Structures are given as structure tokens and as C-alpha cells.
Amino acid sequence: xxxxxxxxxxxxxxxxxxxxxxxxxxxxxxxxxxxxxxxxxxxxxxxxxxxxxxxxxxxxxxxxxxxxxxxxxxxxxxxxxxxxxxxxxxxxxxxxxxxxxxxxxxxxxxxxxxx
Amino acid sequence: xxxxxxxxxxxxxxxxxxxxxxxxxxxxxxxxxxxxxxxxxxxxxxxxxxxxxxxxxxxxxxxxxxxxxxxxxxxxxxxxxxxxxxxxxxxxxxxxxxxxxxxxxxxxxxxxxxxx
Numbered sequence: 001x002x003x004x005x006x007x008x009x010x011x012x013x014x015x016x017x018x019x020x021x022x023x024x025x026x027x028x029x030x031x032x033x034x035x036x037x038x039x040x041x042x043x044x045x046x047x048x049x050x051x052x053x054x055x056x057x058x059x060x061x062x063x064x065x066x067x068x069x070x071x072x073x074x075x076x077x078x079x080x081x082x083x084x085x086x087x088x089x090x091x092x093x094x095x096x097x098x099x100x101x102x103x104x105x106x107x108x109x110x111x112x113x114x115x
Numbered sequence: 116x117x118x119x120x121x122x123x124x125x126x127x128x129x130x131x132x133x134x135x136x137x138x139x140x141x142x143x144x145x146x147x148x149x150x151x152x153x154x155x156x157x158x159x160x161x162x163x164x165x166x167x168x169x170x171x172x173x174x175x176x177x178x179x180x181x182x183x184x185x186x187x188x189x190x191x192x193x194x195x196x197x198x199x200x201x202x203x204x205x206x207x208x209x210x211x212x213x214x215x216x217x218x219x220x221x222x223x224x225x226x227x228x229x230x231x
Contacts, residue, residue: 004157006157040223041223042119042220042221042222042223042224043158043203043205043219043221045218045219048218056218090157090158091157092157103148103160103163104160104219105160106150106157106158106159107157108155108156108157109155109156109157111155
């Protein structure tokens with residue numbers, strides 16, 4: 001069992017590029033998340049999907065566009081990013097979104113560098 | 116908003132020593148989670164605590180849910196080199212805030228270095 005996988009693991013892109021991050025979970029979970037992890041900052045929740053519907057969007061700039069085609073896959077489409085968007089982007093999944101026991105399991109992350 | 120304060124921010128210890136770190140908040144949490152993040156990897160859940168006063172172990176790790184529900188402690192006994200990493204505490208925002216339990220608040224982490 002591979003849990004939560006993310007590709008690519010590393011990505012370097014220019015500010016005018018368009019790229020996508022992919023996340024896949026093999027846990028049979030119904031909820032998926034995107035987090036941003038910057039140096040010396042707490043993890044920041046970006047988006048939450050439950051049963052393929054977006055339930056949370058924490059005022060994330062429109063240059064980040066999520067897509068959840070089914071409960072096992074989650075994408076983060078990137079375009080015209082800024083250097084300050086360089087960070088580790090983590091995907092997570094959980095069984096549901098309402099119970100205290102709906103533990104979130106994280107993928108290994110994509111290390112993004114914007115030049 | 117709710118914040119989780121972790122201390123210490125970083126620590127260097129000798130292999131074999133015991134480690135203690137804590138997480139405090141000005142708000143009450145109903146669940147406390149402890150994650151470990153290895154370099155270049157995502158956080159991995161170590162221990163979950165659901166009840167005030169609860170003491171839970173996972174191998175050499177022991178975590179406690181403070182009785183005030185505003186703090187939690189993580190202890191690692193007989194540290195080994197693979198304990199190196201960043202340890203995060205996290206908890207869901209309370210239902211009284213209108214937020215779902217998925218909206219976790221994370222601390223900034225305690226970075227542990229183990230000297231062989």
C-alpha cells in the first residue's frame with residue numbers, strides 16, 4: 001500500500017509557466033486537501049475537497065486552481081506564480097471531514113521553486 | 116484565531132537521551148495530534164489524543180492530553196538517530212467556531228537533532 005503519493009517530487013518553473021501538481025490516495029478516503037508549507041511557518045490549508053466537492057478555499061490566490069475529478073485524485077494547477085510561492089506543497093487525505101477521528105494522512109510533498 | 120505554540124523550537128540531544136517537547140494554546144482543543152516530518156517528506160501521524168488527561172504510547176513515544184485541554188506533551192525515550200526531524204502538534208478548530216474538524220491548526224514545529 002502506498003498511501004498518498006504526489007508527483008512530481010520536485011518542480012522548478014518560471015513565473016510565466018503553467019504546471020500541475022498531482023496527488024493520488026490509495027486509502028479509500030473521501031476527503032483530500034492541499035497544504036502549503038513555507039519555511040518557519042505553520043502548515044497552511046489551501047483547499048479541501050469532500051466527495052469531489054470543494055468545501056474550503058482559504059483565500060488562496062487565483063493563480064492556484066484545484067481540481068478533484070474523483071475521490072482518489074487531486075490536482076493543483078499553477079500559472080503565473082510568484083517567487084514567494086516557492087514552498088513544499090503537501091497533499092493529504094482523510095476518511096471524512098467532520099469527525100474528530102478523521103485523521104489526515106499526508107503525501108511526501110512537491111518541492112516547488114519559482115524562478 | 117487559535118494558535119499553537121510549540122517549545123522548544125529546536126533541540127540538540129545526545130543519542131540515548133530522553134526528549135520532551137510541548138504544545139500550548141490559549142484555546143481549548145478537543146483533539147491533539149502529533150506528527151513527525153522527516154526531511155523531504157510529508158508529516159506522518161505519530162499519536163492522536165481524544166480525551167483530556169489521556170496518556171498514549173507508541174513505542175518509545177508517549178504523548179499526553181493536558182487536563183486543561185490547552186496543552187499537550189510529547190516525550191521520546193532513549194533517542195536514536197532516526198528520531199531526527201520536525202515534530203508538529205496539531206488540533207482541529209472547535210465546532211463552536213463554525214469550522215469543520217478538518218481545519219487543523221498546526222504549530223510551527225520542534226526541530227530535533229540527535230548527535231550519535
